[in-house]
Amino acid sequence: MDWWGWVILALVIIAVLVVLAVVVQRRRRRGGVIGLNEPRRGDSR
Amino acid sequence: MTTPTPMLLLRASEVTGRPVVTLSGELVAEIKDVVFERSGGRIAGFTLRNPGLFSRSRKDSLPWVGVHGIGRDAVMVADETVLIAANELAPRKQSRDADVLQDRVLTDNGRDLGRVVDVVLHSGTSLDVVGYEIEASEALGTAGRHVFIPLPDTVAVSGENLIVPAAATEFVSEDLAGFGAAVGAFRARLREGAS
Amino acid sequence: MLFSQARKRDVVNTATATRVARVDGFVVLPGPARVALLRLGKVSGAGTLLAWEDVRGFGPDAVTVATDAVIRPPRDGLEQRAEDNDLEILGKRVLTERGMELGSITDVDFDPETGAVTTLITKTETLAGQRMIGLGGYAVVVSD
The missing domain is CATH 2.30.30.240 (PRC-barrel domain)
Known part of the structure; x- marks a missing residue:
């Protein structure tokens, strides 16, 4: 493979990693709404 | 029976990501998840993460009693001493897979109303879950659209699925503005039915 | 008087009648809200802070002090943050x-x-x- 072949390969790998990082970060940042089945200990109602 | 009072409603997605700020003006954290009790729908508190783009979640959390004020732009606390251990607010065993977003909503007579896309909260002296915003299924005539369905003030404890009374389908709103009245009317109906 | 009007005012030593600094900013503290310190620029010494108590007069043309010695470095964590501009009220x-x-x-x-x-x-x-x-x-x- 010529030198530019390696350059393109490296660029593709970097692009994939960036997309992956963004996707993971977005999923992790989205907040959830957690429903607890039991009332908390020592919680007067 | 009193007439339904106007309700201050907000979506859970409007609360997550909000900054937690002390009364002395310091940024403490950001809200990660809203934690509520399935029986009664009362908000127990919030899990936290550090502010910033590549933020980490934190080992402490904000219980509802520690909240001084919750508004459009920030959640205010007196100071950092109101925070408690995250495990104390929502034990890991209980909070795992307990996110209701994307859960299916079933009526008690077995109709699938759709998937939860957001949760509607009512802000007063306490903060309570009063309804779900769902992506409606064919059962609702407004299939594919986002609609709001009210919850009774005493929600039965449920497991995998979210069960609502069949009568809730009569009080579906298409916008949040009209939803407060719908919640009130729905709850009034349930109380009449019970007495 | 507005901060926007009072900024850039000269700080004058009344004993020597010389200009010793220039007002660059204001450090406001709550409870009750007040100007606690002035942040100074164009100083000759190491310090850049001037406590409000050490100001003899805040006049329309200049701020006066009795001696240069009152212009000092931060004394505690709060004053350090004030000097670092972390507590600057304008724009907050x-x-x-x-x-x-x-x-x-x-x-x-x-x-x-x-x-x-x-x-x-x-x-x-x-x-x-x-x-x-x-x-x-x-x-x-x-x-x-």
Whole structure:
């Protein structure tokens, strides 16, 4: 493979990693709404 | 029976990501998840993460009693001493897979109303879950659209699925503005039915 | 007097009648809201802070001090943050204790006799100085 072949390969790998990082970060940042089945200990109602 | 009072409603997605700020003006954290009790729908508190783009979640959390004020732009606390251990607010065993977003909503007579896309909260002296915003299924005539369905003030404890009374389908709103009245009317109906 | 008018004013030593510094900024503290320190530029020594108590007069043309010795470096963590500009009130967002944002501070009105902050000004609001509860790195917090 010529030198530019390696350059393109490296660029593709970097692009994939960036997309992956963004996707993971977005999923992790989205907040959830957690429903607890039991009332908390020592919680007067 | 009193007439339904106007309700201050907000979506859970409007609360997550909000900054937690002390009364002395310091940024403490950001809200990660809203934690509520399935029986009664009362908000127990919030899990936290550090502010910033590549933020980490934190080992402490904000219980509802520690909240001084919750508004459009920030959640205010007196100071950092109101925070408690995250495990104390929502034990890991209980909070795992307990996110209701994307859960299916079933009526008690077995109709699938759709998937939860957001949760509607009512802000007063306490903060309570009063309804779900769902992506409606064919059962609702407004299939594919986002609609709001009210919850009774005493929600039965449920497991995998979210069960609502069949009568809730009569009080579906298409916008949040009209939803407060719908919640009130729905709850009034349930109380009449019970007495 | 507004901060915007009072900035860049010369600090003059009345004993030697020489200009010793220039006012660069104001350090406001809550409870009650007041100008606690002046941040100075064009100083000859190491310090850049001047406590309000050490100001002899805040006049229309100059700020006067009795001696250069009152211009000093920060004494504690709070003063260090003030010197680092972390507590600069101008441009800081205003939050109510109920979590509503009221814009950013564009100017502040204060009493040059006492240093008391009388009014906080944002693009859309003018807020009484007494409403200020806290001032931190993130926001100015005001009561409802």
